[in-house]
Amino acid sequence: MELLKEVGIIGASHGWVATLKNGIVCQDDLDLHAPDNNPKRIPLPPLETLPHNQTQIVTNIAMSSSSPEDEDCIVAVKFLGPQLSLCRPAQRDCTWSNIRISDPSFFSSHVMYSKRDEMFSMPSSRGHYTRSWDLVRHMKEPKLQMLMQPPEDQIPRMTKRAWQRLESCCTKQHYLVESSHTDETFMLKWYTQSRPTLNVWDHFLLLKIDKEGNALYTKDIGDLCILLSRSEPICIPAKLNRRAKNCIYMLTEHEFAIVGIGSNQKFCRTPFTCSLPCYISKN
Template sequence: MSLLLNQPLKLCFQSKPGLVRSSPPLSNGFSTSKLQTPPCTVIDADPCGRGLGKLFIYYHNESEYTGLEKKVAMDLVDIPMATIGSSHGWVATLKEDGILRLQDDLNPVASYTEPKRIPLSPLVTLPHCQTQIVTNVSLSSSSPEDEECVVAVKFLGPQLSFCRPAQSNSKWINIRIANPCFYSSRVMFSKKDEMFRILGSGGHIIGSWDLHTHNQKPFQRLRFKNLPKLTKTKQELMDSCYKSEHLVESRTTGETFLVKWYRKAVWRGMSKLKTKALMVFKLDDKGNAVYTQDIGDLCIFLSKSEPFCVPVSSFPGMMFPNHVNLADVGEKGYVNLADSSISARNTRIGPGYHIPPQIID
């Protein structure tokens, strides 16, 4: 098996993931009487023939990598371009036939023997737009099989598309975004506001679209406050980095955060990005983005998946509060916000997906 990090690999095997009870209750309706898995990171798959492999994941309450009996297509973990996004544990694929599919293959609690593959309606490309390169995918609820679930797809460029997969004769609703600052941005769903939101490049403006009507709301302009004083060397380093901005919402506290992720290209046999800095801003309803080094009990998970927040007290002893966990193709680690220290390392492979807690019925 061609795994992983620049350290000895510790493995354990189990047929089902470890479960915990959430405590305190979660504001999104999850009660303490329901079991859920801790957050996990998709690591790799161990080839077992015919293009399949047994899934390896890392639960954030363990010091070892967990090998599951679940078999997945090797290209989902070995070929970064095979998947185009992930939300609520569903990964999206876009093949040459132009059909976008949602799959639960990488979800550790989904069926081992009957994986779900949900094809969406054929994509419609607006004039002067493209639908071959996807920025990311966002779901408004935990499953596209829910009748009211809306899937949002942000393409590189002006096009943003919505559909409701569980409804009969579901068609894409396509929107052309006029402002070019959104062309390379990611879409996220705000449960608090019942809207899909997109943060413009640079993080100074947010666009929002109503969940039900898909109408665009007025732009929200952000004002950055409480900015830290940086040394000249630190500022020059950050200016030389590739920067990405991400919105993440805490469904337990109702807070919204803007995360700026700074990475620089390194060369270790192949070109990779390595985290050099990370900044978190807390947003309020007045458009203030206040720099903070204290997000309290929360832990933010940032990866190729839609970002999410987890209250650490719901998973006692399983992760660190006031941290940001990072995962991307070629890098895995975390940032301690209190002192801005970074503990991250480059990996040889891995799809770069965090999977949020999954409720067990």
């Protein structure tokens, strides 16, 4: 609770939460078995703001491994706007490698780490292509992958009114999420429409993306489930944490809900009001 009250929480990945404090990003272990009075904290180097950018508003963070103490672990921070910053916390002289993204369609994108490709990736704002970065080959020239859109006969069947409602949504977000257990990559399209009563209408469309960039809509991910919040999206076997399979566990500032991927219906919904950003840890 002391950590949650701290101003400047910006995201979580692999059970670690990142905070902005005095211009420095820190990591705190959310391991439930760790002593409450002595959480592990790993300071990172002071943030470097690229010219005409900002480093106070963050879309999310992602990590390449489960602990920033691993020698090869890379922490990526995606700021709202054109800046993406990477560093290796375990290095003695750790410094940020700052990337300026030239394509505006990635300014509000969320970053994720692909174990399959060993790169950090982001979808464009409309989900038509992705860009990927690492600290070696694709630092200055990111890898670009165009996504082959599904054929018309594979597009989900919805009424014209339903499609119009999706297009009119005030918020449309795209998330890349990878299942390391099944070696599958998904793109989750999240449509949100707010109402005057603060009730929120959410709709999800899920695409499965193969290594060649072919995208196909799916309503069945088998025994997997997706955890979605302002943290890095996670796709895990449902049985690991006794969760419902083929579902999305969504956590926002307004509610926690479980959404069936096949039906797009919410169940186990818990509305609440919270002024703090919300996260789902690995535990």
